[in-house]
Amino acid sequence: MRYASRNTDYLPKAFYNIKADLPSPPKPPLHPGTKEPIKPEDLEVIFPKGFIRQEGVTAREVPIPGPVLEAYSVFRPTPLVEATALRKHLDTPARIFYKYEGVGPVGSHKTNTAIMQAYLAAEEGVTTLATETGAGQWGSALAYAGSRFGIETKVFMVRSSFRQKPGRRVLIEMFGGTVLESPSPTTEAGRKFFEKDPEHPGSLGIAISEAVELTVKNPGIKYALGSVLDSVLMHQTVIGLEAEKQMEEMGAVPDTVIGCVGGGSNFAGLAFPFVRHNLGGSRRTRFIAVEPDACPSLTRGELRYDFGDSVGMTPLLYMHTLGMEFVPPPLHAGGLRYHGMAPLVSHLTAMGIVEPRAIDQKTVFDAAVLFMKTEGILPAPESSHAIAVAIDEALKAKAEGKERVILFNLSGHGFLDISAYNGKAGSF
Amino acid sequence: MRYASRNTDYLPKAFYNIKADLPSPPKPPLHPGTKEPIKPEDLEVIFPKGFIRQEGVTAREVPIPGPVLEAYSVFRPTPLVEATALRKHLDTPARIFYKYEGVGPVGSHKTNTAIMQAYLAAEEGVTTLATETGAGQWGSALAYAGSRFGIETKVFMVRSSFRQKPGRRVLIEMFGGTVLESPSPTTEAGRKFFEKDPEHPGSLGIAISEAVELTVKNPGIKYALGSVLDSVLMHQTVIGLEAEKQMEEMGAVPDTVIGCVGGGSNFAGLAFPFVRHNLGGSRRTRFIAVEPDACPSLTRGELRYDFGDSVGMTPLLYMHTLGMEFVPPPLHAGGLRYHGMAPLVSHLTAMGIVEPRAIDQKTVFDAAVLFMKTEGILPAPESSHAIAVAIDEALKAKAEGKERVILFNLSGHGFLDISAYNGKAGSF
Numbered sequence: 106m107r108y109a110s111r112n113t114d115y116l117p118k119a120f121y122n123i124k125a126d127l128p129s130p131p132k133p134p135l136h137p138g139t140k141e142p143i144k145p146e147d148l149e150v151i152f153p154k155g156f157i158r159q160e161g162v163t164a165r166e167v168p169i170p171g172p173v174l175e176a177y178s179v180f181r182p183t184p185l186v187e188a189t190a191l192r193k194h195l196d197t198p199a200r201i202f203y204k205y206e207g208v209g210p211v212g213s214h215k216t217n218t219a220i221m222q223a224y225l226a227a228e229e230g231v232t233t234l235a236t237e238t239g240a241g242q243w244g245s246a247l248a249y250a251g252s253r254f255g256i257e258t259k260v261f262m263v264r265s266s267f268r269q270k271p272g273r274r275v276l277i278e279m280f281g282g283t284v285l286e287s288p289s290p291t292t293e294a295g296r297k298f299f300e301k302d303p304e305h306p307g308s309l310g311i312a313i314s315e316a317v318e319l320t321v322k323n324p325g326i327k328y329a330l331g332s333v334l335d336s337v338l339m340h341q342t343v344i345g346l347e348a349e350k351q352m353e354e355m356g357a358v359p360d361t362v363i364g365c366v367g368g369g370s371n372f373a374g375l376a377f378p379f380v381r382h383n384l385g386g387s388r389r390t391r392f393i394a395v396e397p398d399a400c401p402s403l404t405r406g407e408l409r410y411d412f413g414d415s416v417g418m419t420p421l422l423y424m425h426t427l428g429m430e431f432v433p434p435p436l437h438a439g440g441l442r443y444h445g446m447a448p449l450v451s452h453l454t455a456m457g458i459v460e461p462r463a464i465d466q467k468t469v470f471d472a473a474v475l476f477m478k479t480e481g482i483l484p485a486p487e488s489s490h491a492i493a494v495a496i497d498e499a500l501k502a503k504a505e506g507k508e509r510v511i512l513f514n515l516s517g518h519g520f521l522d523i524s525a526y527n528g529k530a531g532s533f
Numbered sequence: 534m535r536y537a538s539r540n541t542d543y544l545p546k547a548f549y550n551i552k553a554d555l556p557s558p559p560k561p562p563l564h565p566g567t568k569e570p571i572k573p574e575d576l577e578v579i580f581p582k583g584f585i586r587q588e589g590v591t592a593r594e595v596p597i598p599g600p601v602l603e604a605y606s607v608f609r610p611t612p613l614v615e616a617t618a619l620r621k622h623l624d625t626p627a628r629i630f631y632k633y634e635g636v637g638p639v640g641s642h643k644t645n646t647a648i649m650q651a652y653l654a655a656e657e658g659v660t661t662l663a664t665e666t667g668a669g670q671w672g673s674a675l676a677y678a679g680s681r682f683g684i685e686t687k688v689f690m691v692r693s694s695f696r697q698k699p700g701r702r703v704l705i706e707m708f709g710g711t712v713l714e715s716p717s718p719t720t721e722a723g724r725k726f727f728e729k730d731p732e733h734p735g736s737l738g739i740a741i742s743e744a745v746e747l748t749v750k751n752p753g754i755k756y757a758l759g760s761v762l763d764s765v766l767m768h769q770t771v772i773g774l775e776a777e778k779q780m781e782e783m784g785a786v787p788d789t790v791i792g793c794v795g796g797g798s799n800f801a802g803l804a805f806p807f808v809r810h811n812l813g814g815s816r817r818t819r820f821i822a823v824e825p826d827a828c829p830s831l832t833r834g835e836l837r838y839d840f841g842d843s844v845g846m847t848p849l850l851y852m853h854t855l856g857m858e859f860v861p862p863p864l865h866a867g868g869l870r871y872h873g874m875a876p877l878v879s880h881l882t883a884m885g886i887v888e889p890r891a892i893d894q895k896t897v898f899d900a901a902v903l904f905m906k907t908e909g910i911l912p913a914p915e916s917s918h919a920i921a922v923a924i925d926e927a928l929k930a931k932a933e934g935k936e937r938v939i940l941f942n943l944s945g946h947g948f949l950d951i952s953a954y955n956g957k958a959g960s961f
Binding site: 483 | 902949
């Protein structure tokens with residue numbers, strides 16, 4: 106293994122806003138009632154005003170506030186690692202690099218936007234944030250960030266993950282957050298599903314409906330979303346901005362950038378700062394967004410307006426979607442169980458810049474175990490989707506005898522997903 | 534936070550053998566039958582020959598074999614971090630540093646000696662290693678190392694930890710290891726306790742007896758121990774040797790070095806390379822070994838010959854001991870539930886170089902939660918003993934208005950101990 110340094114100077118002072126560089130903008134979100142482009146003030150019942158401003162920002166560089174930078178500096182810059190042991194095992198001419206976001210406090214990239222959103226909420230006196238979470242990465246990240254900025258969090262956790270991953274509930278509670286199993290009987294949206302089946306596995310869409318309902322009905326509560334929206338993706342660009350400098354230190358420029366996609370934020374966070382050069386015409390880097398074949402919004406969904414939740418309470422987003430009614434099967438990669446896709450990732454896919462790919466759970470776990478055995482890091486099942494495709498690309502390079510530079514996002518560790526690895530034995 | 538670099542050059546090419554620098558040697562291990570100093574050949578029924586040679590080595594520097602260095606390079610050098618956020622929170626003039634061993638494949642320092650022991654065993658054709666494990670750190674480390682060098686592992690896991698920490702069982706099995714709950718009905722030693730109480734919580738001493746019995750009765754099996762013995766401590770000196778170089782990079786020399794002690798190996802691994810300068814007379818660094826007050830071998834045990842296990846099968850070691858019959862209460866820091874202490878740590882304590890300290894579980898968890906909230910790393914309950922004393926020392930420095938440099942070993946992360954944190958809420 107070769108580790109790039111975690112030089113404090115690599116931490117960017119501004120987010121990168123890809124919208125400033127797009128030749129044409131994505132279609133705007135629509136008001137769920139009027140079906141007209143939504144106005145910032147329409148969003149105020151849901152989001153903190155500072156967050157709404159971030160969502161509408163047009164500048165290319167958006168400054169990161171001082172207290173947010175200070176919070177980032179606890180774990181950022183995150184490591185950039187050259188996977189020399191994996192490369193040796195695969196016997197490939199391709200160099201493989203990964204940006205490792207698992208060193209964050211709750212073990213995933215989600216903390217990047219959580220800290221920014223908690224800061225923006227605290228700035229205007231919001232005392233409680235409501236949200237949803239799949240496998241718990243986002244919920245625990247928001248609870249951590251909330252605790253840091255004096256904000257209480259209420260987290261609707263998708264039931265299938267709540268049952269599979271009790272560890273992340275403990276983390277949320279450690280930071281003073283409250284966890285509700287979703288679908289819950291505490292909201293109208295939740296009751297629709299809960300009353301039919303109290304063991305309903307839930308979905309991110311349903312949990313979003315519950316959190317949004319709680320927000321709309323309580324003026325003291327605002328809502329925070331962990332992915333999908335433009336500004337959430339923008340907050341994650343700290344990943345790619347750091348990676349770019351660290352790759353330079355390692356003397357390499359990636360020709361292929363890979364990330365897993367659920368809502369799209371970790372992929373976007375790594376990729377967008379590199380996409381910038383494609384948009385500027387100076388490079389032709391490939392960008393591969395990897396999703397589970399059990400929830401294939403980007404590869405098999407339609408590109409159209411749809412609701413972000415399962416009940417129809419959110420604005421309509423123009424995105425690849427499997428339909429708001431789609432409930433993905435329980436899946437270890439709980440963070441990828443979402444019916445839609447970030448509008449910006451959908452837009453870049455439609456432009457042909459992002460290549461979507463769907464893979465099956467067995468391939469994912471095989472990749473995860475091989476990665477653990479060579480690189481010594483137990484990956485999250487979500488992140489393992491990116492590993493699987495990185496391995497696939499490295500083996501293609503071998504078949505073609507081509508030197509290549511592959512960079513992927515290892516968005517989180519899998520120690521809190523350990524039950525998912527039960528029975529997945531093997532040897533070197 | 535400030536991170537020292539993980540420069541490949543910092544990985545030492547040789548272990549540091551403190552025995553070469555001691556003014557007088559510790560008393561030798563005795564044969565359990567004859568009570569005479571044990572001869573290397575007496576140990577051959579238990580240990581691989583290469584391991585026995587390491588145990589008797591007298592050179593100051595013991596070369597690390599190439600394949601072991603290659604295995605280390607997957608995760609070593611480990612990070613050395615200046616805890617600037619914790620310091621700020623404590624408002625102390627003391628600078629606080631920690632060496633973070635949690636980045637290893639199974640999340641603790643145990644991999645350092647596991648890799649060396651698996652290598653030595655494989656070198657002479659051993660196919661199976663038996664061992665015991667408390668919280669599972671050592672068992673999972675040996676299973677990982679075994680998998681790497683083609684060796685099968687059989688792990689007797691202390692029942693109280695087996696029940697509390699199922700995650701580490703999954704890790705062991707992921708690397709092809711077999712896990713037996715101890716006391717088990719499969720050995721004579723285990724049956725003594727199992728038949729009286731099938732729910733007996735177990736102890737490291739009992740689990741050692743079981744593993745040693747299995748070894749003695751099966752010529753194809755050798756035994757590996759995760760702590761206590763001189764060479765095991767020596768293998769851990771990679772921690773302190775790296776830390777010394779990284780501290781130099783950070784422009785600091787520690788005046789206080791802290792580690793938790795169960796058997797003593799992570800403490801020794803960090804401390805011994807620094808103790809060297811005290812022995813040479815050039816420094817007067819303080820060394821604090823921290824143990825749980827529920828298992829206070831160093832602070833309340835007697836310094837005398839005792840068995841390493843609970844049945845009397847191992848050689849007699851001259852060490853601080855609570856008595857081989859002592860069964861510590863179930864405790865989240867399962868890795869510290871051992872009745873004895875490494876002879877070398879006992880020796881340095883008797884010499885007045887090592888200060889022992891015992892602390893209670895509540896203090897430990899308060900320190901752990903504060904560390905998580907400031908430094909963003911969830912520590913293992915074992916390692917949190919070191920954190921608690923580092924905080925205590927930093928606050929003393931504050932009370933005295935003294936600039937100090939404190940270095941402690943963060944020997945592992947706590948994500949697989951997450952159940953221990955259930956209900957431990959708080960806020961920043």
